[in-house]
Amino acid sequence: MKLKFNCIMLAAALGISVNVFAINKPKHHRPKHKIAAAPKKFIDPANMNLAIKPGDDFFEYANGGWLKQNPIPAQANRWGSFTMVQQGNTDKLLGLLNEVSQTSASQPKGSLKQRVGDLYASGMDSLTIEKRGYEPAKPDLQRIDRIKNFNDFINEMIYERVNGIGSPIFRFGVEPDGKNVNQYVITLAQGGINLPDRDYYLKNDTRAKKAQDALKNYAAALFTLTGSNAGEAAKKAAIVYNIEYSCAKAQLSRVAMRNPHVTYNKFLVADFEKQTPHLKWTQILPALHAGGQDSILVNQPSFFKTADSLLAATPVANLKVYLQWNILRGAAGAGALSADFANAGFSFTSTLTGQKVQLPRAERMSNMVDGNLGELLGQLFVEKYFSPAAKQYMLNLINNLKAVLGDRITRLDWMSSATKQQALKKLSTLAVKIGYPDKWEKYNVVAIKRNDYFGNLRTLSKWRYTINIARLGKPVDKTAWGITPSTIKAYYNSANNEIVFPAGIMQFPFFDFNADDAVNYGAIAAIIGHEMIHGFDDQGRLFDADGTLRDWWTNNDADNFKMRTNQLVNQYNAFTVVDSLHVNGRLTLGENIADLGGLTIAYEAFRKTMQGQSDNKIDGFTPDQRFFLSWAQIWRSSQTPESAAQRILTDPHSPEQFRTNGPVGNIDAWYKAFDVQPGDKMYKKPEERIRVW
Structure with a gap:
């Protein structure tokens, strides 16, 4: 079955440890005779639009200042928290690639650094590529020209x-x-x-x-x-x-x-x-x-x-x-x-997405190497930017959230005990992959030449096909990863009943070790919860604990689930994105279920922390306010109208504004935290608030 990818960006790059529900912070010793830096504002009012009532548009209230101060760069079609973290990731990869490409010629042939460095160098050799024009493709065109019949x-x-x-x-x-x-x-x-x-x-x-x-x-x-x-x-x-x-x-x-x-x-x-x-x-x-x-x-x-x-x-x-x-x-x-072909391609892309300037070639080639030799490049990335202690932090936090979700399943008033037992079994067997593979792909027999970019791409593509076909007749490899370690995404894979969190970069606004629990639970914990819930969304629920496509629900429980999720479909169908285009509530249903469920279990877990049980304000905001503001700011983003229209047709995720506003409007604690009252635009009566998991 296809892997289910979700546009959640996270990773772990710091050596940290965690207690149950509360994130422990090491003691910091201030150097003598130095002026301490001003404390970081994890929830910064300068990024907000305080002229907007939170109950009218929580996304704008939480992010309006940032959006005004951060227009979309010409080389992008969207810009926000995810793309900024991705840019930081790209900069790190470019540093690694520039380093190894300068020395790869002297590395042993077939070694990790030789192949990674020479692949990048071949893609950056624009003089040779320009000189060849479309010469590399001529043999293919000539072979096709010799076709005489259907066979x-x-x-x-x-x-x-x-x-x-x-x-x-x-x-x-x-x-x-x-x-x-x-x-x-x-x-x-x-x-x-x-x-x-x-x-x-x-x-x-x-x-x-x-x-x-x-x-x-x-x-x-x-x-x-x-x-x-x-x-x-x-x-x-x-x-x-x-x-x-x-x-x-x-x-x-x-x-x-x-x-x-x-x-x-x-x-x-x-x-x-x-x-x-x-x-x-x-x-x-x-x-x-x-x-x-x-x-x-x-x-x-x-x-x-x-x-x-x-x-x-x-x-x-x-x-x-x-x-x-x-x-x-x-x-x-x-x-x-040559460039005239690339320019024609970008003109096509620009029309569809509204992107005004093509990415620099170095960034495009960084993406190319990551996509083709990702687990070789990933080893370099992990060695420099990922601490093994981060794995333990993520595992502990995942276990906390699994405990909360399991408890919530037992308390569901719309599900029978028979189906609950199967759901709890699936949750208990949920596999977790964090950081990078236990077994690295070696790309055996892949030879990379420093002066043949076109040929390198063909070699890699042929290798991928051969490796894929070679799986026939073999047991399914459940250790394999669907994305590379440096990718800033997370996903749930129904075939393996697993959640996967690559190393990437664990950084603000998704996670910061120095942040209070409210900020981290509103961001990274909600993201983890999101992936867990995918095992129980409208698609994931159709697979059992072993990953088999099998109906394990009673008919009545399935009907109750559909009734609740149909309410989500209607809620999101009503959101207008561009002109007369609305969110497709049916296409985005799985992600919307995961957003609502993930935020809900993260909040319940947060309430078990010391901060979650207090009313102590930080920078003028209560713990609950900081939790929901943290959720909102991970989705701060803007996009071109063209990109927004394309995503409505193709993206199973709702636009960021509605990933913020959609879930919170169904959570009672949000209403209390921001004193949302009847008459506010986002207000929903208690009996109209949607609850699934």
């Missing part, structure tokens, strides 16, 4: 996948079987489009048409750069768009795909081939090095029926154009061709 087209698609060149029309891979989680299974999924979502093709409003034109212009630009005249390039772009439009029409919506029962469709290979007579899987799978399998998992069978008919009905000449477009788009997007 040649199928063989080319196979060749591209096996050699790490591309994955046109559909996605193919090997993943754990959702109903037999200790075995891997071949998985097919819909694809074929290059706009962010199928709705960009299917809608006719101004925003959608602008995106459609941008895609056509991008395709035409790439064909022009490779020798087509303007008329030919426009015709080829139209061919590309029409094929992608047909694929988009056949795709399931993101909301439909949230239901794992909808996307779990297992077939005998021979039976599925009957539904796609032109895609002969009994021949294709062995050619993809995935032979010998009697069954296959198809996420969207209807898509493949349509794709089969589409490919058979499309002239071979048009299929060749589509393949060439994907070759050029992939290479241009990776920065592997």
Whole structure:
């Protein structure tokens, strides 16, 4: 099954220890004859808009000053707490990469530092990349040009996948079987489009048409750069768009795909081939090095029926154009061709996101190395920036929150004891990964050349394919990580029933060791709680303690859950983001459940600390006020209208304003902390406040 990633950014970089519910702080000895620095304001009124009533717009009240003082940089399409921490992470990676790339030539061939340093150096060798133009892609274009019939087209698609060149029309891979989680299974999924979502093709409003034109212009630009005249390039772009439009029409919506029962469709290979007579899987799978399998998992069978008919009905000449477009788009997007190709790609991106200036090449190449050799680069990162003691801190805090969640489950008045027992079993078996893998990926046989960026990308892509296919017939590796150690995210993986917190950077506003408990519980503890709750959201609840897709709920309990979560859907559907665009409460339901549940259990855990049981103010704010203000400030962010519109279609997370306001409006303690009264815009009657976990 697919990993479930959540846009939660956190990590641990300091050596710290923790007591039950209260964070212990070491004694600090002030040096003699030095003036002590002014204490840090973890909740700073300068970042707030005190002219706004907290009960009218808590997000603006908590963050309005910061938003006014921090416009979106030209090289970004959104800016806030997460992106600022990410920028700090990138700066650290760049320091490591610059250091190793200067010495990698003298390192033993195949060593960690040689490969990391030379990969970065090859990507930064813009003079060589510029000189080569699109020469590296010519062999692919020429090979595609020699296609004469449909069988040649199928063989080319196979060749591209096996050699790490591309994955046109559909996605193919090997993943754990959702109903037999200790075995891997071949998985097919819909694809074929290059706009962010199928709705960009299917809608006719101004925003959608602008995106459609941008895609056509991008395709035409790439064909022009490779020798087509303007008329030919426009015709080829139209061919590309029409094929992608047909694929988009056949795709399931993101909301439909949230239901794992909808996307779990297992077939005998021979039976599925009957539904796609032109895609002969009994021949294709062995050619993809995935032979010998009697069954296959198809996420969207209807898509493949349509794709089969589409490919058979499309002239071979048009299929060749589509393949060439994907070759050029992939290479241009990776920065592997000359600047005119990269600029065409950024023009396309800018139209979709509103980003005004492209990221510096060094930052793009830092992201590239992290994405391709992440567990080699991650070892350097962890060695310098992560303390083993931080793991213990996170484990203790996680255990605290598990205890609170377990207690809350036992107290639920809408769930039967039978389902509670299963929920508690799932919670007790929840696995935790913190910091970095226990077993590092070694990237065996991956050879990196300092002067061949294009070739390096192909080598790495082919290696990833080979490693993925090699899983067939082996037990599922539950030690594997879905993201790299330096990534600033956290996620819940339903197949393993696990929560994962990479090293990243544990820093303010997510965590600060010198902060009071209210600040840390309102941020890092709520983030941990968020990931725990994903095991019990509308998707996670469908998997049992072993990660198997299995119904362990009584019908009445499932109905009660759906009744409560449907209230959340309606609440978030009412939030307006841009123009007439509203939050999609169904698409964002899982994250909204996790936000509400995570904040709720973090608050209950906070109330068990000494500060949580006191009324002592700090900087004019009570403990409870500081807790909720800390929650609000981790979501402080602004974004371009284009980015906001795109995220409405593609992002399962609600916009940050509503990640702040949505949960607190359902928590009684927030009303008391800020004296929110009837007549305030966010006020909800006690009986209308939504409670799930």
